[in-house]
Amino acid sequence: MPTPDSQKTIALAVRHNTAGIDDPVTRVVRYLQDAGHRVVFESETATHVQADGVPAMAIADIGQQADLVIVMGGDGTMLGIARQLAPYAVPLVGINQGRLGFITDIPIERMLPALEEILSGKANAEKRTLLEGRVMREDAVIASGLAVNDVVVSRGTGAGMAELKVTVDDCFMYNQRSDGLIVTTPTGSTAYALSAGGPLLHPTLPGIGLVPIAPHALSNRPIVIPETSVIVIEIMSGRDISVNFDMQTFASLQHGDRIVIQRSPNTITFLHPPGWSYYDTLREKLHWNEYPSIEGKLTK
Structure with missing residues (x-):
């Protein structure tokens, strides 16, 4: 049983409408309570998951009181919780109940042994940077957002190409005609940016990626710039152009609007069990250890 000094307040955030989630949640809650921790x-989790003796707590209160947050869901669930808790520096643990699991990386069958290792002080901690952006119309801020993965400026479905003027640290970079532009953190380099042909960035790399989406000029290639950079994307032409922050969308952009993007002063901390490796995650999720067999099936 923990002493008062070692007892922790641990919050659980669980993805909505996840089939079969009640049993894993019950096992986690029972394990933590039996270990003497406050759960x-x-x-929002409390509205769809029930457990005896587990109170609900608002995000702001979790940020101020919790020692640890366990997220049970997919990467999207983790992104949403991470954005909300970024100002509070509360560490996060991800248990994968989704499909891919780049940042909710603990498989559900290993969740209790992994939690035991993490709570015993054997965690592998890593910090991830975020981006913050604001939409400027003339001199007024009309929208703002925070992104763990990326900020994406893109044209609407059925609309023609967008023309975007991009400057970095007040230096003109290019006018680009394309379907849009992805501004990505190292965390987001394995998400949409990867699908658009962007490079993989190690999470500890102090950089920001700019990845064009289907550019008209094939010479417009992805580039990685310093994380201290301030990026301004101005809407020059195009219809139905939107900006989204981790897929949270603001769609009412006009010609002349500017999206100003830079590194957030906040970071998020992920805790992993000992022995965790980013390269192991890449190898598993991107199937780097699989090769075509003679029969056409993948083998390891």
């Missing part, structure tokens, strides 16, 4: 549910 709370994030308030």
Whole structure:
């Protein structure tokens, strides 16, 4: 049983409408309570997951009171919680109940042994940077957002190409005609940016990636710039152009609007069990250890 000094307040955030989630949640709650820790549910989780003796707590209160947040879901669930908790520096642990699991990396069959290792002080901690952006119309801020993965400026479905003027640290980079532009953190380099042909960036790399989406000029290639950079994307022409922050969309952009993007002063901390490796994650999720067999099936 923990002493008062070692007892922790641990919050659980669980993805909505996940089939079969009740049993894993119950096992995690029972394990934590048996270990003497105080367990709370994030308030939205409490509306769809029930457990005896587990109170609900708002995100702001979790940020101020919790020692650890366990996220049970997919990467999208983790992104949403991470954005909300970024100002509070509360460490996060991800248990994968989704499909891919780049940042919710603990498989559900190993969740209790992994939690035991992490809570015993054997965690592998890593910090991830975020981006913050604001939409400027003349001199007024009309929207803002925070992104763990990426900020994406893109044209609407059925619309023609967008023309975007891009400057970095007040230096003109290019006018680009394309379907859009992805501004990515190292964390987001394995997401949409990867699908658009961008490079993989190690999470500890102090860089920001700019990845064009289907550019008209094939010479417009992805580039990685310093994380201290301030990026301004101005809408020059195009219809139905939107900007989204981790897929949270603001769609009412006009010609002349500017999206100003830079590194956020906040970071998020992920905790992993000992022995965790980013390269192991890449190898598993990107199937780097699989090769075509003679019969056409993948082999390891």
